[in-house]
């Protein structure tokens with residue numbers, strides 16, 4: 001049987017305390033919506049994944065699902081019920097036999113839940129994944145400021161509803177049309193109102209709905225951080241001059257370094273390493289050497305720019321490690337100042353910044369004192 005899924009991503013997500021709707025926030029480097037969509041695009045029985053969204057989120061949506069082959073999202077309504085119906089109407093041109101309706105904010109749905117939900121639809125017109133209530137349930141009394149226990153409610157037979165909720169497509173579309181505007185909170189309630197038998201199927205404790213900031217933090221702990229490493233390498237030739245600039249520190253020397261900016265090979269290598277962690281190209285793409293505005297520019301601005309791009313991705317720099325390769329000048333006397341300078345530029349503790357130096361034992365261009373090379377590694381953590 002053909003099966004489609006409708007993913008409801010029309011919420012504004014204000015409860016996680018972010019300007020960005022929660023379904024577009026990232027967990028371990030992937031947006032919640034993308035995780036949710038990929039749970040279904042990777043399932044062999046799902047032939048269509050239809051997202052319902054808010055048109056004002058178009059840019060966030062495009063970024064979240066970049067590279068995925070999905071039909072255009074359709075606008076939702078003012079309520080969950082309206083959004084569910086909008087999704088069902090959107091696939092009426094090519095109606096599937098079965099349809100699942102799923103919350104975008106449940107990114108950890110697994111194939112087991114999807115399989116069980118689809119399997120039950122062979123015998124019943126509707127299926128609801130759910131988990132039995134195991135905590136003792138109280139009805140509250142008193143006031144919001146002084147909450148009290150009113151009574152204990154027997155938990156026997158109580159279930160916590162999850163999604164994806166499964167239906168025979170024609171039946172649930174008809175039920176939604178009949179009960180439009182009834183203010184029902186999920187699609188199973190629409191099916192109930194239409195008198196359908198709804199089978200309970202085993203959900204999953206991992207299939208949580210991310211509603212609050214605490215849910216988001218718990219989900220991020222569950223997934224773990226997305227740790228990225230990037231590397232960079234740079235060379236500048238010696239030229240006439242009386243100092244070189246390395247890792248942001250001016251060092252008196254009988255030569256200078258040739259280059260369009262301040263020729264700080266250390267910060268250039270480090271900038272490339274940081275850009276490398278997020279696939280953001282190299283320093284020359286962001287600051288073309290052909291552009292006169294970077295002539296003589298202090299290289300800390302390149303480094304700040306790269307760090308800003310990582311921050312924009314919700315990431316933080318974990319550590320950086322730079323190796324300067326030259327015979328002269330001697331780096332050792334300036335190393336502490338370089339570490340302090342880089343730590344300051346990147347707002348890092350100094351134990352997360354390593355600057356080392358080596359010679360090449362007189363070999364090669366650095367050994368012949370024709371120039372200075374630098375290599376760098378950066379590690380970032382994306383949430």
Ligand code: MG
Nearest residue numbers: 234235265268
């Ligand atoms: Mg350079």
